[in-house]
Amino acid sequence: MHKENSSPKNPQKIGIITNVLKTALSLWLRSQVSQISQLEVEIQASDRQLLSGRISGVSIFANHAIYQGLHLTQILLKAENIRINIGAVLKGQPLRLLETVPVVGELILKEEDLKASLSSELLSTALNDLLLKLLPEHSPNSKPTAWQKISLANQNLVVSGIHTDVTNPTTIEMSLSLELLSPHELQLSQIQIKQGTAMLTEGNQGHYLDLGSDVDIQELTLIPGKLVCRGGIKVNP
Template sequence: MPEENSQKSPKKIKLITNLLTKALKLWLRAQVSQVSQLEVEIRASDRQILSGCIPWVSIFASHAVYQGLHLTRIQLVAENIQINIGLVLKGQPLRLLETVAVFGDLIVEEKDLNNSLSSELLSTALNDVLVKLLPEHSPKSKPISWQKITLDNNQIIMRAMLTPPSEATHLDIYLGLKLLSGQELQLSQIQVKQNEVPLLEGNHSYNFYLGSDVDIEELNSIPGQLLCRGRINVNP
């Protein structure tokens, strides 16, 4: 009998791991509307998996679209994940039981960033930046259409069009990026031009608090790409 159990054990481990990997892939695919490549690697023993704990997971995705945001490449690593393994083994969706700290590297190419301009998440963030810089240009009073984003060395150039009843107005906004801490981002060397006429220039800077669930280690803009590395908490 012991020999029979020892022979079946490896098959059991493989079956559980494969089932969990497929469940995790299904859950991830449900979070995005599109993904070109998705790879998942799980490192765990059978005892850990059956107890609902996954010590280490790696996820790689390319050309994924999450709530309208186009992500060129993303690599994530998470540890000590607690899941509802009992229900997963019965065919139900995977669900987190506790907050998970996820460490990741993200690359967004300029073309994907521009494809994201129609997303509510990005447009809302850009509107918040504009109102911070120019309170009189609130979207509530002047409809805003974001036209283009250009990435340069530690600088982002954004073009927007305001459409009041009289005539359309073009805004070109130049921003420098600087991390003050893992939770605080500074926009510096700000310039704003309205129909090519300087509207705001000088050494203006504004700080934005990113929240306690975020810890950014690196955030750089280079020609054609935006690079980000850090941690984010994923809550159940």
């Protein structure tokens, strides 16, 4: 009798906790972005794990999210072995990670979304830092380039904008081939940088970008109109 009475209660109880966690996780994810058009969250966890604040797995699917000015076309993420502040969540407080979480997934960026991201501080600063790395003699005292256009081809990226110096604004165009050298390193080659009609640099010499040990990229594909990235990253509390 005891088993018959308790069995229907557990699924209901855990269903409530799961719904609370889904809501809390959705709210936390939405708090990380300024805009999102679609968000789906799936939680995989046993009753014991949920009640102890451990989640064995979470799957997240999102469309057209904006994170710190970056327009992300589509995101599919999966994470395992997550520890959260379950006691606080059940009291209606915000969800918080208690440990670093390895996340794997896929990110798709369409060309029009990359163009819309050019005004973001994250992308514009990264491109200006890259320009200085590729062209160290480029005047460090001049104003940063205002990037305006970007196009994608087969493993090739072309970005252009307006460079403003003290006297004369000119166009800058940077073209390069981008390949994955290791899970956290990118190799840049076939680099061409033009200012106005003058070619500032041209050659196949290799340059490398280290993205850090928290990054684990397994695939980086540039095709006309789209960038696809698959791999993992560590999300810190």
